[in-house]
Amino acid sequence: MNQPSIAIDKLLNKLPQLKSAIQKVIVGQDNIIEEIVVSLLAGGHCLLEGVPGLAKTLMVRTLADALDLPFRRIQFTPDLMPTDIVGTEVLEEDHATGKRFFKFNKGPLFANIVLADEINRTPPKTQAALLEAMQEFSVTYGGQTYPLDRPFFILATQNPIEQAGTYPLPEAQLDRFLLYIKIGYPSAEEEVQILSNTTGTRQAKVEPVLGAAEIIQLQSLVREVSISEELVHFVALLVRATRPDTSTVPYIKEWVRWGAGPRAGQALILTAKARALSHGRYAVTMEDLHAMAFPVLRHRLLMNFRAEAEGITSDMATAELLRSVERPKGNL
Template sequence: MSNEIESELAEPDVMETADRLRVGCRKLLAECGKIIVGQSDVLEQLILAILARGHCLLVGVPGLAKTLMIRTLADGMNLTFSRVQFTPDLMPSDITGTDILQEDKTTGGRSFRFVHGPIFANIVLADEINRTPPKTQAALLEAMQERQVTVAGVRHKLPDPFFVLATQNPIEQEGTYPLPEAQQDRFMFNIRVDYPDEDEEYRIIEATTSATKARVEQIINGPDLIAMQQLVLQVPAAEYVMRYAARLVRATRPTPPAGEAASGPVPDFVKKFVSWGAGPRAGQSLILAAKARALLNSRTYVALEDVKAVAAPVLRHRVITNYNAEADGITPDEIIRRLLAIMPRDGEKS
């Protein structure tokens, strides 16, 4: 079956479409580089998640251009965009929309009309998502998972494509509402945005304190993006690659499920430092993101390196460390790094 899919993907018209859209993605990254200095890895991870139909959580201290990054990415696409500033008094209806009573001036009759909320856009920026109560955070769950919202018992389909790109501030936690693990699991990627290096910081200051402002051209439209997403699904992943992803996810769990024997020895550092490991959704995200990365890098198959490259953003919010890890300064990223170092690569192509 894998060979059949790979053969289908290699057909001239399909490859021509793949090359055209791949060039478009690279041009989009270059356009974003006009506004965003550095952060090339972050921008590429955002593109990968979008190609894999995933949502992203960006975590970083204030002033690292998280919001600007998302807005710039949206500007480079011919897609609708909305920004929601999450605050403690934000209500679910402020996001999803609400029914209003409307009078027909011709007949005098009254009826309810649904007014769309800001979530009815192709790209939704949920700014500082941890500053709003759980009830409002939960309003995003159905939208992110089912790509629809339900208001007064009526389902309203969201536009396609649809992405939620949320930002979170890791400091100033007073008055915030940390995202529950179940809601974090809805995000394909947890992307860390770090400080720029000295040269990048100089270029940021130079670019933002002059009268000249760069403009981003629109490179990709909705139909192109949907076509690229369909191509991502057609990229074949060999059995050994999918088993590698499954073993990596299972290795994050300190104990096997009740009544099930462990498929292999659990690493000692996982037993010591991890409370809860990643679930099956992590494996799905690993393979989908790896397929997108393969296509973006001009390959018609998924390599183990693709899985390893996306392991940190896929797993870091799904590996829950304990007090031992906090005491020893062990982060989820360190757990993932150690697992990648010891994971066997059985069946890899020579």
């Protein structure tokens, strides 16, 4: 680490505060909160999937409240057009000279945190405009490129149940998301606490914990977290083992149609580094890689038709990969 250790420690101490701030409002879902924070630190974007009523939108809003950053929510609908999210040119007049000119009015994408609510409700053309911004950190309109402010963090949500009138994201577009996070039902105890917390007059107030400059600094620190050559080699083996044509894992050959590309390996190492840093460590361990393998590979393994018919999921394939791929020797 090149920065003064005291400044780094002060900055890292804010990460538990960030999680605690979110947990003031969100009951349970500790793993989900950690994965969202990891994605933010790694500089990527998240796709959140869960049935209605699991506080997906509330979770994103709470994160935005805990970060001193501009936040915009875009409700994706079938009639939403690319200009509705990117922006458009309007004709204005200079009152001093009387001359008319076109001025670009920025759309809701020009914020640091953007909630793309129900992304699969909008047509591919609008999805593509969002995904261009995710990849390039800029938008293009009328031949002019407009950079987006950094940090730029998109959290998209989708409902896995109601598929009528939806436009599922193609695999190539899904790959642009760093993590694919699935939100499940709360436990019995958590559900009781949720009912108690949300049906009274008391409302938790979330104070900002981190600002833009601090997040950018943390994202830079993530890149400096070390990872051994043995673990990098393990990641390469793991990703290559997802591809049926070259995999030595019978389970993959039987159930997987297409495997993950090199971007999956990059995402796994980067998110493992971010997880290590969020736990106060400056080196990646095997535990970090195992924890991040599921949200990294979940949307990058395309299961075949037989697997879908048998209920074999990409998470099952990832679990089998982690059991089958040879681990490096030593305590890593």
